[in-house]
Amino acid sequence: MIISQKTQEAKQEVQNFIERHLLSKKEVSFQEKWRKCGEFGILSLPFPKEYGGLESSLEELAVTIEALGEFYPDRGFTFSLCAHLFACSIPLWKFGDENQKEQFLRPMISGKMIAANAMTEPDTGSDAFSLQTTAKKISGGYVLNGSKTYSSNAPLADTIICYAKTSPNLGYFGITAFALPSNLEGLKVGNEFTKTGLKSSPMAPVYFDDCFVSEEYRIGREGNGARIFEVSMSWERTFLFALYVGMMGKQLQKCLKQTQERTQFGKKIVEYQAISHRLVDMKIRWETSRLLLYQAVDSLAKDAPSHTLDSCIAKIYISEMAILSSLDAVQIHGGQGVVSEGGIDSMLYDALPSRIFSGTNEIMREKIIQELLNSRI
Secondary structure (H helix, E strand, C coil), rough: CCCCCCHHHHHHHHHHHHHHHCCCCCCCCCCHHHHHHHCHHHHHCCCCCCHHHCCCCCHHHHHHHHHHHCCCHHHHHHHHHHHHHHHHHHHHHHCHHHHHHHHHHHHHCCCCCCCCEECCCCCCCCCCCCCCEEEEEEEEEEEEEEEEEEEEEECCEEEEEEEEEHHHHHHHEEEEEEEEECCCCCCECCCCCCCCCCCCCCEEEEEEEEEEEEEEECCCCCCCHHHHHHHHHHHHHHHHCCCHHHHHHHHHHHHHHHHHCCEEECHHHHHHHHHHHHHHHHHHHHHHHHHHHHHHHHHEEEHCHHHHHHHHHHHHHHHHHHHHHHHHHHHHHHHHHHHHHHCCCHHHHHHHHCCCCCCHHHHHHHHHHHHHHCCCC
């Protein structure tokens, strides 16, 4: 995979930032790390300069997430950055009005606000548009009632991007998006979930109990929420999985080092075909994953008709290859691979949910077949 010299330099700058500010020997809080990422510009890369953004290329955005996956072992934190960037900042940039961009987007991309996405509900899962949360129109705004679950960043969020039904009988066209201050009366964030992987990414349910929402907090026009959500997920599918491409590159480095240093039965273990072939498979998975990732990035940058197909293929492939390579890394490290001190097991745990979020791989396959049947090959 060939990337421009400018993008290569950007990746080196991200690595230097991680080493200086995120890999500190002293304990640094989640919020402090977030602030540092905002100051460095990670949260503002693709956005217009008029709102404090950097207007960087999409290739640079992808390589930044990839660098975080490669050089920063706290993938839960990087996952939270991505959830904020793609599921929250993108909708406001693409569909918000000027007041919303000043009130929410500007502080979000500077790192002064943390945002959470509230779409998934306990009884909907992959059927994302069968929402039960309602937003009843009244004078001056809406009254929200319902609950959301698995809302990334919710325990620390200043802003919550929420989707609710304003016209239940209209299905897809009856959903509306809102940007909400998290301190609204009637809005409550539940207890944080304990997770197997991506542990440091705070996640919790969100409840709405007769929560009044001013009309000024509605994103876009009423009934456009499903479209807004699809656009945000398109960006998330395209860029979030750069995290796993970076992780797979780091895995390969660790495994190459381990196999050349560890000796069994008088030979370096890399000399055994059962081990060397695992390394070859890891290399193939990593290289092909990068190609698919940057193909999806390029098609989004060009607004190509193939982008849905490209992003769904990349999402499926990268998530499934990340799990396979993580299993190989555990096997290559033997006992070291299943103790937390080595950091190998956490790669597997962090990879496992990648087949579920941003649309399950089953749903991605449904999208791909629809693209094929519509002759968008």
